[in-house]
Amino acid sequence: MENSHTRKRPRLEDDGDKAAPARRGASPPLREDDRDGHYVFNLGENLTPRYKILDKIGEGTFGRVLECWDREAREHVAIKIVRSIRKYRSAAKIEIDVLNQLTENDRDGSKHCLRIKRWFDYRNHICIVCEKLGPSLYDFLKRNRYSPFPVDLVREFGRQLLESVAYMHDLRFIHTDLKPENILLVSPEYVKFPSRKRNSHDEMQFRCLPKTSAIKLIDFGSTAFENQDHSSIVSTRHYRAPEIILGIGWNYPCDLWSIGCILVELCYGEALFLTHENLEHLAMMERVLGPIPEHMIRRANSSASKYFRRGTRLNWPEGAVSRESIRAVGKLSRLKDLISQHVEFARSSLTDLLYGLLRYEPSERLTAREALEHPFFKNPA
Ligand SMILES: Nc1ncnc2c1ncn2[C@@H]1O[C@H](COP(=O)(O)OP(=O)(O)OP(=O)(O)O)[C@@H](O)[C@H]1O
Numbered sequence: 001m002e003n004s005h006t007r008k009r010p011r012l013e014d015d016g017d018k019a020a021p022a023r024r025g026a027s028p029p030l031r032e033d034d035r036d037g038h039y040v041f042n043l044g045e046n047l048t049p050r051y052k053i054l055d056k057i058g059e060g061t062f063g064r065v066l067e068c069w070d071r072e073a074r075e076h077v078a079i080k081i082v083r084s085i086r087k088y089r090s091a092a093k094i095e096i097d098v099l100n101q102l103t104e105n106d107r108d109g110s111k112h113c114l115r116i117k118r119w120f121d122y123r124n125h126i127c128i129v130c131e132k133l134g135p136s137l138y139d140f141l142k143r144n145r146y147s148p149f150p151v152d153l154v155r156e157f158g159r160q161l162l163e164s165v166a167y168m169h170d171l172r173f174i175h176t177d178l179k180p181e182n183i184l185l186v187s188p189e190y191v192k193f194p195s196r197k198r199n200s201h202d203e204m205q206f207r208c209l210p211k212t213s214a215i216k217l218i219d220f221g222s223t224a225f226e227n228q229d230h231s232s233i234v235s236t237r238h239y240r241a242p243e244i245i246l247g248i249g250w251n252y253p254c255d256l257w258s259i260g261c262i263l264v265e266l267c268y269g270e271a272l273f274l275t276h277e278n279l280e281h282l283a284m285m286e287r288v289l290g291p292i293p294e295h296m297i298r299r300a301n302s303s304a305s306k307y308f309r310r311g312t313r314l315n316w317p318e319g320a321v322s323r324e325s326i327r328a329v330g331k332l333s334r335l336k337d338l339i340s341q342h343v344e345f346a347r348s349s350l351t352d353l354l355y356g357l358l359r360y361e362p363s364e365r366l367t368a369r370e371a372l373e374h375p376f377f378k379n380p381a
Pocket residue numbers: 001057058059060061062063064065078080114130131132133134136181182184218219220221
């Protein structure tokens with residue numbers, strides 16, 4: 001993940017490993033962390049006497065996520081064990097602060113954000129205990145070999161995602177790292193359908209769809225506060241808004257840009273802006289959405305102004321690093337064509353919503369609450 005945040009938040013006080021009295025067994029003997037600072041464990045052993053480690057369910061920059069059995073609450077939980085490195089420990093304390101506020105303000109659990117149960121500091125690893133959720137939307141796309149979701153399901157996901165982000169924005173939080181990997185289905189259950197496509201041996205293909213559409217947002221490790229200094233680069237590349245690349249300052253609207261990119265991806269199967277480089281990324285945006293407004297180009301910071309000629313026009317294809325790059329941009333279609341190629345129903349209202357979420361000018365972009373009022377959600381065909 002390309003992310004370089006400087007966070008200045010008061011440190012939280014550790015509440016120590018006083019999670020629970022020992023019930024069965026004890027903690028394993030002290031072991032050294034691996035060279036990346038990850039906690040080393042075996043499945044089936046205890047993580048403190050309260051939690052039995054059942055499975056590893058995820059790994060990210062900040063640490064590993066384990067499924068554990070909570071002997072005291074008698075339930076399955078997900079525990080993020082943060083790497084024992086100072087910068088990740090500090091970031092985890094911010095994530096705990098955000099999770100606590102999101103959970104406390106959501107009394108009835110209707111806001112589609114992951115709920116924290118508690119946290120503790122164990123052998124120099126911050127452990128964040130949360131409700132256990134199912135696979136991510138990215139896991140589903142991958143499992144289905146990147147075939148898109150049906151538009152009715154995209155509508156359900158989009159509505160919940162916008163509700164969670166509207167809730168975060170009301171609390172003056174900006175998520176800054178929205179992507180299909182950070183959107184989890186609540187239930188792991190799925191149904192298998194025969195797909196219309198056959199493989200190269202003319203065999204029947206199957207595709208999996210979630211049995212229920214409830215989702216929750218996770219990963220608040222990069223969450224920013226509206227009233228705080230915003231570091232220049234945030235978001236995972238494919239979901240990064242133009243104002244971040246141009247260095248002209250970002251705020252709440254960067255989350256709405258990411259949601260626009262995510263909704264296209266759910267309908268299309270693959271990331272819309274599949275790139276790792278700024279100029280190519282801006283060229284892809286122009287191909288899909290038309291020219292970047294001149295008033296934004298004129299405000300670009302010194303490192304971004306080199307992507308433009310005479311201060312107004314993108315230096316493309318002249319500045320491309322390779323023919324492949326020019327080809328990758330040329331392969332993309334305009335947004336409305338891309339949607340009509342991949343979506344069967346509700347094309348025009350979905351396209352209109354997406355143009356509202358993917359406005360270049362952040363102040364003109366739909367807010368989360370405005371997007372929720374859009375006909376795509378209000379008057380489904
Ligand atoms: N509560 C949960 N229930 C089930 N799986 C989870 C849960 N929380 C996290 N995961 C899984 O663990 C993975 C890593 O979690 P998370 O994104 O919080 O870690 P991270 O280190 O902050 O990641 P990143 O590198 O994106 O910042 C997720 O992509 C998801 O697959």
